[in-house]
Amino acid sequence: MAFPGALHQISESNQEIFELIASLDECFITGFANLDEQHLQTLQSIERVFTGTPLQQSLTESTQAISTNEFVDKHFAVLATVRAAIQGALFDTLQAQVRSLLGRAAIAEVEHKDADEEPPNNVKVLLASVRHWLMEIALVGYARLDISTLVPFLGTLEQIQAEPLLIRQAALLTGYFHELMRNLPVADSQAIPNYRWVDLWTQAMLGTMRPAILPQSSPISGNLEILGLDLRQHANLVSFTAYGLLNANNQTQLVRVTQSAYKVDAINNEQIWLLFPNATNLLDAFAQNRRLQIKDVPLLPTGDLLWQGQGELGENYNLIKRAAEFFAENTGNSLIYSTVAACDRHPIQLAEPIYLSNYQVVKNDENIVLSWGDAGELSIANERISSLSELNLDIIAKSQQIFGLLRFDAGKWSVQPLAVAVKNKITSTGQTAASVIAKKDSIKNSVVGILQERSSRLLRKG
Structure with a gap:
């Protein structure tokens, strides 16, 4: 079990890229209408990173326009594309490195051909409205953002929620909108979850290029x-x-x-x-x-x-x-892994299945660390364990075997347990779900059943 220690070396080898993303995100905190010389240098640094790539020309045009206060939504769409490309490259690098450590083959790329259909005009208009709103947020900056910038978008959001072709955008934009509303006004810019908010902004902007298309099954x-x-x-x-x-x-x-x-x-x-x-x-x-x-x-x-x-x-x-x-590490089996969709290639989406054993559990306050001595250690991703899960830290601390997902967040690796073995007993998230459903009259007397009955009654009256 040599890989836990090497995982930390992977994190350190990509530190410069993390710092570049953090510098770009600072522009979103300050607002692109308020950039200073340091922010402009950040944009120039990103330009250099994309030298010789298909994005070079459009990125150069966009950064030059933004630097001279020429604010057009297409330039911000380019910034979203660039940031997503950096995250996608990070995802690919981290995934390849961790799979190599585990003795797993690289995942073969599969070409996905999207349909060439143009979205309806009403959808185009809605997506253009989203782009303009997202540009306004970027111009103002999260530190200066106020409710007056958000509220006018409500009418557009309601139309998006009613459009079946935009269901994915509706889910993302609804959550993003309400999260911003709950946290305004910003009292302390240091408390802004800038990485998360810029991630959401980026995905929302990318979603305006065209509606999501389900690949062929x-x-x-x-x-x-x-x-x-x-x-x-x-x-x-x-x-x-x-x-x-x-x-x-x-x-x-x-x-x-x-x-x-x-x-x-x-x-x-x-x-x-x-x-x-x-x-x-x-x-x-x-x-x-x-x-x-x-x-x-x-x-x-x-x-x-x-x-x-x-x-x-x-x-x-x-x-x-x-x-x-x-x-397990170095199993040498021929298990087939599928490629990851381009829209999901972000370090936060890394979820490499892993089996762990022969570890010692080290408890530190509310945190648990799995230790293999000189071979390294791995933290438990407490924040990813649902409050509704049958798993808890006490059970995990007593475990001898774990099946879970290797996760990457905030520049470090951890493991999210899905099932653990304590001697001969296995405890896993969702293992009691079937018994809940099977209980006699479980739905009829539940909150779910009562709400379903009330909604059905209202529909019948309508």
């Missing part, structure tokens, strides 16, 4: 073994991604199943699982550690299964043994 049949669930939620949305092994066509592939649902504050406990009726058999199979036999389920090039409740229960499997077989 292919039907696949085989046996699916779920190894872990990554559960995330906030006041208005809950989502989980199930990571599993798909045995099909005489080969094994890493796949994901993602399910999301809107919610309200009142649904804040185990009842969240009632929001996923299409995932009942998936959650049941996971709870029992039984394979799911699936047939003709659409599979995207990114390894995502488009789940609609398919599958029949099959034989049992040992979750931890399967995790060790495929995700």
